[in-house]
Amino acid sequence: MRRARHLFDRIAEFSHLARAFVGARRRKRSSAELLEFTHDLEPRLWAMRRALLAGPYPWGEYRQFWIRDPKPRLIRAAPFADRVLHHAIVDVLDPILRRGFIADSYACLPDRGVHRAVARFVQFARERRGAGYVLQCDIKSYFASVDHQVLNALLARRVADRRLLELLRSLIEHGAEAPGIGMPIGNLTSQMFANLYLDRLDHFVREDLRVRHYLRYMDDFILLVGSRDEAWARLGDIETFVRERLRLRLNPRRVVVAPLASPVDVLGYVQGRDGRLRIRRRSVRRLWRRLAVLEHGLRTHQIEWPSVRSSVASWMGLARHAHAFALSRSIFARRDVRNIGKRLLVHDLAMH
Numbered sequence: 001m002r003r004a005r006h007l008f009d010r011i012a013e014f015s016h017l018a019r020a021f022v023g024a025r026r027r028k029r030s031s032a033e034l035l036e037f038t039h040d041l042e043p044r045l046w047a048m049r050r051a052l053l054a055g056p057y058p059w060g061e062y063r064q065f066w067i068r069d070p071k072p073r074l075i076r077a078a079p080f081a082d083r084v085l086h087h088a089i090v091d092v093l094d095p096i097l098r099r100g101f102i103a104d105s106y107a108c109l110p111d112r113g114v115h116r117a118v119a120r121f122v123q124f125a126r127e128r129r130g131a132g133y134v135l136q137c138d139i140k141s142y143f144a145s146v147d148h149q150v151l152n153a154l155l156a157r158r159v160a161d162r163r164l165l166e167l168l169r170s171l172i173e174h175g176a177e178a179p180g181i182g183m184p185i186g187n188l189t190s191q192m193f194a195n196l197y198l199d200r201l202d203h204f205v206r207e208d209l210r211v212r213h214y215l216r217y218m219d220d221f222i223l224l225v226g227s228r229d230e231a232w233a234r235l236g237d238i239e240t241f242v243r244e245r246l247r248l249r250l251n252p253r254r255v256v257v258a259p260l261a262s263p264v265d266v267l268g269y270v271q272g273r274d275g276r277l278r279i280r281r282r283s284v285r286r287l288w289r290r291l292a293v294l295e296h297g298l299r300t301h302q303i304e305w306p307s308v309r310s311s312v313a314s315w316m317g318l319a320r321h322a323h324a325f326a327l328s329r330s331i332f333a334r335r336d337v338r339n340i341g342k343r344l345l346v347h348d349l350a351m352h
Helices: 008-014 016-025 033-041 041-054 080-098 114-127 147-156 162-174 188-208 228-244 281-299 305-319 325-334 340-350
Strands: 062-070 071-077 133-138 213-217 220-225 255-260 264-266 269-271 277-279
Touching: 008 016, 008 041, 008 080, 008 188, 016 033, 016 041, 033 041, 033 213, 041 080, 041 277, 062 305, 080 162, 080 188, 114 213, 114 220, 114 264, 114 269, 133 147, 133 213, 133 228, 133 264, 147 162, 147 188, 162 305, 188 228, 220 228, 281 305, 281 325, 305 325, 305 340, 325 340
Parallel strands: none
Antiparallel strands: 062 071, 133 220, 133 255, 213 220, 264 269, 269 277
């Protein structure tokens, strides 16, 4: 694969930084940080361009906070100016990196996503007619464990622009969890780097191990193979590869080897023996608890109505891709917030 050149100048163009600002401000129209940046927009963008050309670029300090997704995760959010530059980098570099990706990598890529990954798994299972075994794995503390030396080497294999590589090295170093290791979950660039980092694993499984039925969603990946013995053999091969080539470890608590004919948990859904997709029980319990929180928050004016609607619509988006209409109807019949769940169910019926 030919290495890309002359990328830094495209990133540092004023017009490109202005387009990146538009991308960075989406869904953040009311934040104080955005309003402050917008107030002096043109001078700030020119200052960013000058800082890029002068180098090294002065990255800002991260803001840290915890979320539950559903497990606790530490998010480090870059200042808004840095997020503009992240967008500028990704808009130029990501299409170039994606050229070498396999078709069955689904996270943070245009026209893919979790629902397409689940649909692809269902297709794989049908092609095998339910025969064989599933091997499911993920990487232990993936974002916090990415090795900077490995990541920079992978970038250098795709990019021949020295100034861009220096900018990327400084960004990667600035976001370290510890010296030489880790990157922030919240950065747009981290998603791009994360896909590139495990692209080597994708090609190893497809081309060296010759596993046809394989897909990955970020650091969750699934193989469908012919037998239990083959599944355990492929697991050993993968463990060795990620340890020696990528300096990562599999999460032993998340390794699953199971018959394909049994219920299989796939990226938030469970494929039953009848081939139908259902929603995980813990997702149902989480919605039930969330509805009570939303109802109380709305009544006490701690939560605004758009947040309530967004939360319920998120559930509907999940349920829409499973056999879950009766489940949703049952939930919203017993607990709803101003009938928004029932109204969205009726809307889905009308659309289909």
